[in-house]
Amino acid sequence: DTGVSQNPRHKITKRGQNVTFRCxxxxxxxxxxxxRQTLGQGPEFLTYFxxxxxxxxxxxxxxxxSAERPKGSFSTLEIQRxxxxxxxxxxxxxxxxxxxxxxxxxxxxxxxxxx
Amino acid sequence: DQQVKQNSPSLSVQEGRISxxxxxxxxxxxxxxxWYKKYPAEGPTFLISISSIKDKNExxxxxxxxxxxxxxxxxxxxxxxxxxxxxxxxxxxxWDDKIIFGKGTRLxxxx
Numbered sequence: 257d258t259g260v261s262q263n264p265r266h267k268i269t270k271r272g273q274n275v276t277f278r279c280x281x282x283x284x285x286x287x288x289x290x291x292r293q294t295l296g297q298g299p300e301f302l303t304y305f306x307x308x309x310x311x312x313x314x315x316x317x318x319x320x321x322s323a324e325r326p327k328g329s330f331s332t333l334e335i336q337r338x339x340x341x342x343x344x345x346x347x348x349x350x351x352x353x354x355x356x357x358x359x360x361x362x363x364x365x366x367x368x369x370x371x
Numbered sequence: 372d373q374q375v376k377q378n379s380p381s382l383s384v385q386e387g388r389i390s391x392x393x394x395x396x397x398x399x400x401x402x403x404x405x406w407y408k409k410y411p412a413e414g415p416t417f418l419i420s421i422s423s424i425k426d427k428n429e430x431x432x433x434x435x436x437x438x439x440x441x442x443x444x445x446x447x448x449x450x451x452x453x454x455x456x457x458x459x460x461x462x463x464x465x466w467d468d469k470i471i472f473g474k475g476t477r478l479x480x481x482x
Contacts, residue, residue, distance in 0.1 A: 260414075262414075289469065289470075291472075296474065297475075298377075298460050298462075298473050298475050299415065299460070299472045300472075301469050304469055312469060347414055347415070353467060357403040357405075357420055357422055357464075358466065358467050358468070358470065359405060359417055359420055360417075360470055361417060362407075362414035362416070362417075363414050365412075365413070365414045367412075
């Protein structure tokens with residue numbers, strides 16, 4: 257399977273703990289996106305990378321959130337000092353910049369529950 | 372400010388009939404539009420897209436129509452099948468920029 261891969265699929269953590277999610281994009285894709293989805297909402301943009309450069313961060317992304325893509329391949333999203341409001345599905349997507357339009361392909365998501 | 376709006380939270384359609392999902396946008400700079408389908412506990416799956424130079428794009432049972440003057444697009448599914456029951460997200464971008472999503476419409480296909 258050469259689709260977008262996310263780990264872990266599910267994470268339950270206590271409030272105040274740190275969590276990290278990993279995303280492996282489609283191999284030839286140079287762009288990688290992080291979105292967050294809560295119940296009844298569409299995916300909300302968090303941040304994206306082109307190769308290893310982080311090109312944009314949403315104002316939704318507080319200082320407790322940090323994302324990296326050190327070698328331009330996989331990416332990690334870390335949430336420090338988790339809060340109950342961080343409970344959501346965290347979605348990773350990838351695309352090939354320069355193609356006609358910009359179609360992104362999602363992974364299966366990582367569920368976070370903060371208790 | 373919600374730039375992509377799906378005003379119908381849910382829609383029920385008889386199996387075999389046409390499903391029409393609607394979407395409005397406010398940002399006139401959007402020039403690329405997409406539809407995604409999502410099953411519970413899975414990531415969204417890309418369905419079909421259209422650029423602003425076209426007004427219609429068709430792929431099998433799925434057709435997307437774009438009305439730029441009205442800032443409106445729609446997804447037609449015909450004939451509707453049980454496996455089409457899912458949440459459908461409309462999305463838009465300024466060509467090569469990030470994609471903005473609507474809140475989704477839950478489609479129920481009735482037997």
